[in-house]
Each structure stands twice: as C-alpha cells, then as structure tokens.
Amino acid sequence: MKRLQQYRNIGIMAHVDAGKTTVTERMLYYTGFIHRLGNVDDGNTVMDSDPQEEKRGITISSAAITTYWKYLDDTYQINIIDTPGHVDFAAEVERSLRVLDGAVAVFCAKSGVQPQSETVWRQANRYNIPRIVLINKMDRQGAQFMRVVNEIKQKLHANVVPVQMPIGAEDAFSGIIDLIEMKALLWNSDDGKNYEVATIPAHLLAEAEQHRNHLLEELSLTNEALFDQFTTDAATITVESIYEALRAATISRQLVPVVCGAAYKNKGVQPLLNAVVQYLPSPVDIPAVTGIDPFNEEPVTVQTDRDAAFAGLAFKIITNDYTGRLALVRVYSGTLNQGDALVNGRTGKKVRVSRLLRIMSDKYETVEQIGAGDIGALVGLKDVRTGDTLSDPEHPVLLENIHFPEPMIGYSIEAKTGKESGKLSEALSSLLEEDPTLVVETDKETGQTILKGMGELHLEVVLEKLATEYEVAVNKGKPQIAYKEIFTQPVLHKEVFKKQNGGSGSFAEIHFELSTREQDAPGLEFINEIKGGAIPKEFIASVNKGFETAMQTGALAGYPVNSMRVRLFDGAIHEKDSSAQDFEQVAGMGFKAAAVKAVPRLLEPVMLVEVSTPDEYTGAITGDLNRRRGIIRGIEMKDNVQCIKAEVPLSELFGYIMTLRSLSSGRAGASITFHNYQMVPGNITVT
Numbered sequence: 001m002k003r004l005q006q007y008r009n010i011g012i013m014a015h016v017d018a019g020k021t022t023v024t025e026r027m028l029y030y031t032g033f034i035h036r037l038g039n040v041d042d043g044n045t046v047m048d049s050d051p052q053e054e055k056r057g058i059t060i061s062s063a064a065i066t067t068y069w070k071y072l073d074d075t076y077q078i079n080i081i082d083t084p085g086h087v088d089f090a091a092e093v094e095r096s097l098r099v100l101d102g103a104v105a106v107f108c109a110k111s112g113v114q115p116q117s118e119t120v121w122r123q124a125n126r127y128n129i130p131r132i133v134l135i136n137k138m139d140r141q142g143a144q145f146m147r148v149v150n151e152i153k154q155k156l157h158a159n160v161v162p163v164q165m166p167i168g169a170e171d172a173f174s175g176i177i178d179l180i181e182m183k184a185l186l187w188n189s190d191d192g193k194n195y196e197v198a199t200i201p202a203h204l205l206a207e208a209e210q211h212r213n214h215l216l217e218e219l220s221l222t223n224e225a226l227f228d229q230f231t232t233d234a235a236t237i238t239v240e241s242i243y244e245a246l247r248a249a250t251i252s253r254q255l256v257p258v259v260c261g262a263a264y265k266n267k268g269v270q271p272l273l274n275a276v277v278q279y280l281p282s283p284v285d286i287p288a289v290t291g292i293d294p295f296n297e298e299p300v301t302v303q304t305d306r307d308a309a310f311a312g313l314a315f316k317i318i319t320n321d322y323t324g325r326l327a328l329v330r331v332y333s334g335t336l337n338q339g340d341a342l343v344n345g346r347t348g349k350k351v352r353v354s355r356l357l358r359i360m361s362d363k364y365e366t367v368e369q370i371g372a373g374d375i376g377a378l379v380g381l382k383d384v385r386t387g388d389t390l391s392d393p394e395h396p397v398l399l400e401n402i403h404f405p406e407p408m409i410g411y412s413i414e415a416k417t418g419k420e421s422g423k424l425s426e427a428l429s430s431l432l433e434e435d436p437t438l439v440v441e442t443d444k445e446t447g448q449t450i451l452k453g454m455g456e457l458h459l460e461v462v463l464e465k466l467a468t469e470y471e472v473a474v475n476k477g478k479p480q481i482a483y484k485e486i487f488t489q490p491v492l493h494k495e496v497f498k499k500q501n502g503g504s505g506s507f508a509e510i511h512f513e514l515s516t517r518e519q520d521a522p523g524l525e526f527i528n529e530i531k532g533g534a535i536p537k538e539f540i541a542s543v544n545k546g547f548e549t550a551m552q553t554g555a556l557a558g559y560p561v562n563s564m565r566v567r568l569f570d571g572a573i574h575e576k577d578s579s580a581q582d583f584e585q586v587a588g589m590g591f592k593a594a595a596v597k598a599v600p601r602l603l604e605p606v607m608l609v610e611v612s613t614p615d616e617y618t619g620a621i622t623g624d625l626n627r628r629r630g631i632i633r634g635i636e637m638k639d640n641v642q643c644i645k646a647e648v649p650l651s652e653l654f655g656y657i658m659t660l661r662s663l664s665s666g667r668a669g670a671s672i673t674f675h676n677y678q679m680v681p682g683n684i685t686v687t
Contacts, residue, residue: 004304005282006074007373009330011081011096013124014106015114015671019136019263023106024065024080026269030193031078033067037191037266064328064359064375071277078276079359079375083120093120095386095436098402099315099330099375102280103131104272109143109169109260112151112638115610115673121156130250132257132275133158138166138173139262142640145169149258161218162258163246164271165211167201176260176268177204179212180242185271192266216242222249243278250279251286283373289332291389291399294345300397302332306371309395310334310342314388315402317433318377325433326377327384328359332399334392335371336378345389345398354380386436407439408605408650408674410452411459412477420472424449427470431462438462444558450480455672456654481651482605483686484562484677485554487598490515495590497582507574508582510535510543513567514594524548525565535571535583542580543568546587555595557686562603562677602686603677604649611644611660613668618642620663628652629684647675651686 012020028034064081081100083093097103103124107117124131135148145166152160167175167184175186177200186196200208216237220230223245229237249255259275261268289302291311302311316328336342341352357364357377370376384390387401415424428440428451439452453459456479466472491514499506517525526544535543544566551561609630613621615637622632622644630648637643653672660668680686 004284004306004373006076007282008076008078008276008280009081009099009101009283009373009375010078010276010280011083011093011100011103011129012106013083013093013097013103013120015108015111015116015120018106018108018111018114018117020083020106023104023134023136023263023269023272026192026263026266027078027080027273028065028067029191030269030273031067031069033065066358066360066375069273069277071274076277077374078273093123094404095315095402097123097127097129099313100127100129101283101286102276103129104134104276105131106134106136107148107152108140109135109138109145109148110140111612112148113155115608115671118156119673121158128253130253130279130281132250132259132279133160134268134272135258135260136263138169138260139171139265139267141170143169143173145260152256152258158256159218159254160256160258161215162211162260163215163275164259164268165204165208166260167204173262173265173267176271177208178271179208179215180246181239182208182212185268187265187267190266192269195267195270218255219245219249222252222254247279251281289399291345291397294348294389294396294398300395302397302399304372305333306335306373308333308372309392310336310340311389311391311395311397311399312336313399313402314378314381314384314386314390317384317386319430319434324379325381326357326364326379327381327388327390328375328377329370329390331370331372331374331376333372335369336376337369341393342390343393343396344384345391345396346385346387347383349383350393351381351384351390353378385433402436404436405454405674406482407437407452408454408482409456409459410439410441410450410480410482411463412443412446412448412480413451413463413474414449416473416475423470424466424472424474427466427472430470431465435462448477452480452482479654481686483557483559483680484603485556485559485600486520486562486603486679487514487516487564487595488601489597489599491594491598493590493594493597495586495593497586497589500577505574505577506579506582506585507577508539508586509572510568510583510586510590511570512590512594513565513569514591514598515565515567516563517565520563522563524551527565527567529567529569530571535568535573539573539578539580539583540568542583543587546584547591549584550588550591554600555592555598556600556602559602561595561600602680604651604680604686606647606675606678607650607653607672608675609644609646609648609653609656609670609672611646611668611670612638612641613644613664615640615642617664617668618644621660621668622646624659624663628656629681649678 012024014020029037066079069076069078081096083096135145149160152158163179164176166173175184177184184198184200186198188196216230220227226245257279259272263269283304291300293300311333312329312331314327314329318326338356341350343350356367356370358367359377389399391397415421432438437454441450443450466474494511497508528540547566551564554561611621625646628648629652630646633645635642635644660670
C-alpha cells in the first residue's frame with residue numbers, strides 16, 4: 001500500500017478555452033494511462049467523454065481519473081479532476097474544489113487573466129487550496145509569459161513566482177528554463193516524450209539569473225534559514241533546500257509557483273507533473289477537517305489516518321447505465337471495504353456499500369477498499385445526495401456541506417405528449433440528483449413546471465440531455481429571470497393572530513421592526529430583543545421560522561426577499577390558547593402586512609460582460625451594449641484587440657452571442673459571468 005505522502009488529489013481549473021482538457025489529456029499520456037493523444041477539436045479526449053462535450057468542445061461535467069507518475073525513486077498516485085471553464089457550470093468547480101487538496105490553474109499565454117479565471121481563483125481561495133500556475137499556449141501568436149505573470153499579480157492579488165521561464169515564444173517556443181536547477185529543457189520530438197537537458201542559451205542567461213534571484217528573494221521571506229543564507233552567501237543555497245522551502249510556501253499559500261508550456265504542442269507537461277508532486281500537498285499536508293456529531297452537535301476533528309474511523313464526503317452523484325447509481329466520495333479518514341455499513345449524517349440512516357470502484361473518467365475499476373486521502377465511487381447507496389457525509393455508525397460525523405449558487409434563469413417546460421409526462425418527471429428527478437444547481441418548481445398560478453438553471457447554456461445542455469439520454473421530447477416556454485425583492489424603508493409593525501372555535505383557541509401577538517440587513521447582506525437576520533418573557537423562548541424559534549418561510553414569497557411580485565432584518569422586541573401570549581404553530585403563523589401574517597409598507601423594489605441579476613473584438617467593431621458593440629441597459633466599465637487595448645468590460649442585466653442578454661457574431665462578422669468573442677443583484681429602474685416593466 002502506498003504511503004499517504006505519495007497521493008495527490010488535484011483539480012485542473014481555468015477560464016474556458018485556456019487548454020485545461022488538453023493539459024489533462026497530455027498528463028494522462030505521459031503518465032502512460034493512455035497511449036494515443038486525444039484533442040478537444042477532434043472530440044476524442046478521455047476526459048470529455050460526454051457526447052455533448054465532444055459536440056461543443058467544452059467541459060460540462062467535472063471528470064475524475066486516477067493515474068500514476070514516477071518521480072525520482074517513488075511512484076505517486078494522482079487523482080485528477082478536470083473542471084469546466086464555462087460560468088454556467090461553475091458549480092462543478094465548486095464541488096470539486098471542496099474535496100481537493102491542490103489545484104493547477106491554467107492561463108492562456110495570450111489571453112491572460114479572463115473573467116472565469118477570476119471566478120475559479122476566488123473559489124480556490126474560499127477553500128484555501130494551494131495551487132501552481134501553468135501559463136499554457138506559449139506557442140500561440142501574442143504569447144507573453146511575464147505579462148500574464150504580472151496580470152495574475154495585479155488582478156488576482158496572488159504572490160506568484162516563476163520557477164520556469166520560456167525559451168522563445170509563439171512559433172519560436174522550443175522549451176523551458178528550470179530556474180531552480182538552472183538548466184534548459186528542449187523538446188525535440190513530435191509526441192513530446194523525449195526532451196534534451198542542455199545548458200541555458202547564452203542570450204537568456206542574464207534574464208534567467210535575474211528571475212532565479214527574484215525566486216530566492218521571495219522564498220527567503222517565507223523561510224528564516226533561507227533568509228540567513230540569502231543575505232550572507234546566496235551561493236551556498238542548495239537545490240534541495242529550495243525545493244523544500246518552496247513546497248512549504250506553496251502548501252501554506254504564501255507563494256504560487258509558475259510554470260509554462262504548450263500542451264497542444266506536447267511541450268512542458270512532464271515538468272508540470274514533477275511540479276504537482278514537488279509542490280502540491282499530499283492528504284497528510286492539509287489541516288484536519290472539522291465537523292460535528294449529528295446526534296449531539298458536539299465538534300468532531302477528522303484526521304487523515306487510515307486506521308481511524310471512516311469519514312467521507314459525497315461530492316457528486318452519477319447515474320451510469322452499466323453500474324447504476326454511483327456516489328463519488330472523498331475519503332478523509334479510515335478505510336472502507338466492500339459490504340461495510342455507513343451512516344448518512346444528513347438522514348441519520350444506515351446505508352451499505354455493495355461495491356467500490358476506482359474512477360477512470362467514464363470507466364470504472366473494481367477495488368477491494370479505499371482509504372483516507374483517496375477518491376472513489378460507491379455503489380448501492382440510496383438516498384445519498386451531493387454534500388452528504390458518510391461515516392462509521394459507531395463514530396458519526398457531519399462535515400460542512402457544499403454550497404452552490406442559486407439558479408439565475410428558468411424555462412417553463414412540459415412533455416410534448418401526455419403519455420411522456422411520467423417519463424419527464426422521472427428524468428428530472430434523476431437530473432436533479434446529479435446536478436444540485438438545477439431546480440424544478442411548480443408555478444402556483446399556472447401550474448406549469450419551471451426548470452431553473454445557471455444560464456442559457458446550462459439549460460440548453462439539460463434539455464438536450466432530456467431529448468437524447470432520456471428520450472423525452474419537451475416544449476419550453478420563454479426564459480424567466482430569477483428576480484428578487486428588497487425593502488427600501490424600515491417599518492414598525494404589530495400583528496395579532498386570534499381565533500376561537502368554542503374549544504381551545506389560537507392566540508399570538510408580536511411587535512417587530514422589518515428592514516434590510518446592513519449592506520444588503522443576503523438572507524434573514526433575526527434579532528430577539530424580548531424582555532421579561534413576554535414571549536417564551538420555546539416560541540421564539542417558531543417566529544424565526546415563520547419569517548424565514550414568508551420571505552420566500554415577497555409582497556411586490558412574489559419573488560424571494562433577498563435581504564431581511566427582523567427585530568422582535570415585544571409580544572404577548574394566551575396562557576391556554578398559544579402554541580408554537582400560532583407564532584409561526586403570526587410571523588407570516590405580520591410579514592405580509594409589514595412588507596407592503598416597507599416599499600419593496602425588485603432586484604435583477606446583473607452580469608459582467610467582457611468582449612474581445614477587433615478595433616473596427618468597437619463602436620457597434622458598445623452601442624449594442626448601451627441599448628441593452630449596459631454600463632461600460634472600461635475599454636482597453638490588449639494585443640491588437642479591444643477588451644470591453646460592461647455590466648449588463650441578465651434579462652437583456654438572451655441571444656447576445658448570436659447578435660455579437662453578427663455585429664463583428666464572427667470575429668468577436670464574449671465571456672459572461674455573474675456580477676451582482678441591482679435594483680430594477682423604475683421605468684422598466686418586468687414581465
């Protein structure tokens with residue numbers, strides 16, 4: 001059995017089209033997992049095995065795979081998750097980062113930091129993920145290594161430090177300079193398997209020494225022993241001590257090593273694999289995970305130890321034709337064997353594992369056990385959802401769940417024939433299990449089924465899945481935006497609920513202030529200022545619950561209230577007739593009455609649109625964005641291309657990509673990411 005120090009759980013993350021899947025494909029090729037190079041453009045990659053991924057040339061669903069890489073005298077197991085780059089599938093990145101130990105952030109050497117680059121970087125920050133940066137596509141026209149390094153520093157506020165520099169760029173890119181060992185690596189074969197180790201070209205030596213000195217300078221600020229050597233006699237610093245200090249600085253997130261390459265041209269991938277092993281953490285290098293005992297809510301610390309009690313997090317559910325329903329699980333402690341019983345921390349129910357599988361993208365390999373630090377697939381688990389904690393029944397634990405963004409838009413859908421209505425319900429149920437960002441609701445007024453998702457592409461992919469995989473033909477209505485409501489004035493209100501039926505009656509009275517939270521923070525802030533037991537403690541929770549439920553349906557147009565503060569300061573009870581249910585009901589009644597007086601307004605989702613276009617189309621594109629109620633935030637020239645940044649309401653962006661292609665003769669491209677919610681102008685009518 002491998003030592004835990006020889007495991008790496010990593011994600012590949014980037015903006016769409018930065019080359020993530022190609023990088024992953026090359027990693028699999030050089031580790032010997034595959035023996036033929038696949039390309040995204042040819043639709044024959046291992047990681048993008050979904051027919052829609054092959055068709056669209058993008059990653060839609062995060063794919064996991066296990067491979068092995070020999071470094072020095074040890075063989076390392078690398079569990080790789082290739083994540084989507086398109087904003088509509090950001091939840092796939094979210095759930096992957098939740099269970100990973102490290103990440104490779106891929107940037108295009110020409111395009112640099114793009115909107116989704118920023119999104120995935122922030123997601124990695126939220127989960128404290130150590131990472132290394134790969135500046136890919138060094139062979140592309142306009143590639144500039146140091147410009148991208150500086151962009152990452154400025155835009156992402158990351159302390160990135162090159163550990164490699166390129167030899168040439170664009171068509172002249174031929175290899176890299178290793179700044180730690182001060183040697184050149186030159187690729188001289190089409191498949192990239194063979195490369196030559198040579199001395200650094202004379203015309204690059206001074207620049208390489210300058211970069212190496214900068215590396216040592218930054219590294220010495222993180223390591224006291226290295227600082228002493230650097231300030232007294234830098235020549236005595238050994239390669240081994242640099243590797244050791246840089247690994248520690250990467251894991252502690254003080255530094256981010258930067259490497260470079262051209263994955264499509266098969267250059268720079270083997271040193272990237274070495275960097276994964278050298279700098280990214282093993283499962284024992286990450287802090288212990290904390291959770292609670294689901295039965296008594298006492299804190300529980302979960303250590304990475306194969307001899308401890310089992311604890312794992314289900315981060316993805318897959319329905320597979322061959323194996324049935326699979327739960328992909330990251331194991332944090334203990335060892336799991338086939339046939340073991342586990343407890344689901346969310347439901348409190350026991351489940352039994354019938355089979356254990358190792359994930360090989362769309363293929364699976366049966367294994368006898370999986371242990372702490374590993375990722376595997378469990379077969380036979382019913383009623384297990386994304387984010388559920390599975391643990392030893394004798395040592396139950398509930399780990400922090402995975403949080404997903406709310407869906408932005410929806411379509412009303414119905415089966416084309418009445419016969420297929422039942423089939424549609426089953427298909428939607430299966431899709432909801434697999435994709436936690438999908439929401440299915442029933443419109444209270446029309447009775448229509450509303451399918452909500454993260455964006456147009458997301459829903460387009462889901463509808464295509466319904467047609468091809470589930471063979472259900474669907475009619476869809478016009479898009480519906482996920483508006484929200486907000487209060488613009490605070491309101492003091494008294495509400496009394498009184499009912500007498502001859503026997504025991506109902507009574508509840510509350511006095512409260514209704515307003516928005518500070519800085520419009522989302523959710524409900526409930527403040528209990530009841531003095532002297534005017535309302536008993538056991539009823540306070542019911543008042544809270546009543547307001548929490550009521551804010552899901554606003555007073556203006558029935559949309560959820562985005563931000564709400566309730567200050568409960570007085571009330572009254574009846575000695576015999578008051579109950580918890582009465583106080584829950586009076587809160588709902590009070591909300592409806594007070595919300596109208598609080599002058600509610602609508603909020604709409606606003607997107608950050610970044611357009612890259614040849615200069616001659618700038619006027620037409622900015623004019624179109626203005627017509628869409630867009631606010632231009634900046635225009636800058638970047639490699640002979642104008643980059644336009646604008647904030648545009650989501651409701652104005654349906655069909656935008658087609659319009660953009662028309663305005664620019666197909667030469668402009670756009671990236672659209674969620675920015676924030678803003679108040680709908682008073683002159684705009686929402687339908």
